[in-house]
Amino acid sequence: MKTLVNIAHPTMQESRLNAYLKDAIKNQPDLKVNDLYAEYPDEQIDVTREQQLLEEHDRVIFQFPNYWYSYPPLLKKWFDHVLLRGWAFKGGYALEGTEFGLAISSGFTSEDYRFDGLHRHSIEQVMAPFYATCNFIRTKSLPIFNTFEDEMNTELDLQNHSLEYLKYLRRESYPFHYKS
Numbered sequence: 001m002k003t004l005v006n007i008a009h010p011t012m013q014e015s016r017l018n019a020y021l022k023d024a025i026k027n028q029p030d031l032k033v034n035d036l037y038a039e040y041p042d043e044q045i046d047v048t049r050e051q052q053l054l055e056e057h058d059r060v061i062f063q064f065p066n067y068w069y070s071y072p073p074l075l076k077k078w079f080d081h082v083l084l085r086g087w088a089f090k091g092g093y094a095l096e097g098t099e100f101g102l103a104i105s106s107g108f109t110s111e112d113y114r115f116d117g118l119h120r121h122s123i124e125q126v127m128a129p130f131y132a133t134c135n136f137i138r139t140k141s142l143p144i145f146n147t148f149e150d151e152m153n154t155e156l157d158l159q160n161h162s163l164e165y166l167k168y169l170r171r172e173s174y175p176f177h178y179k180s
Contacts, residue, residue, distance in 0.1 A: 101142030
């Protein structure tokens with residue numbers, strides 16, 4: 001199974017966690033890393049290239065920080081420009097059966113994403129538009145790989161979480177989040 005990891009972090013150099021996860025997967029022969037902000041610093045997305053990448057992979061994971069209960073701006077633009085009518089939906093379903101998953105990082109805790117927590121919604125509820133998109137374009141949605149940054153306190157936490165992330169990407173397991 002071929003896996004594409006679309007990373008969308010506008011300030012990767014400021015994110016120890018996301019940089020660590022990216023570094024852990026970048027030289028894996030079975031994983032293709034597509035860093036959208038590095039690839040498109042001018043935010044001019046090559047739609048043909050992106051569609052071809054999608055068609056070449058059985059699983060697509062979107063790695064990004066939770067931005068105001070949504071995607072970072074370039075990833076939202078990516079969805080708007082790449083998943084075109086006639087290709088991804090209404091007339092063509094080029095991605096039908098492809099697995100889509102999310103690897104979301106948050107500066108909050110898992111307890112903050114509960115009904116009685118700070119956000120009053122789970123991360124799955126916050127990402128409902130993603131699941132609706134998967135349904136609409138006939139892809140299979142995978143459980144979210146959550147990373148709560150303030151729970152990654154030590155180098156060992158980051159190493160263990162990176163190993164869990166590799167398992168998730170290879171579909172060896174679907175952890176919802178790592179606790180040390």
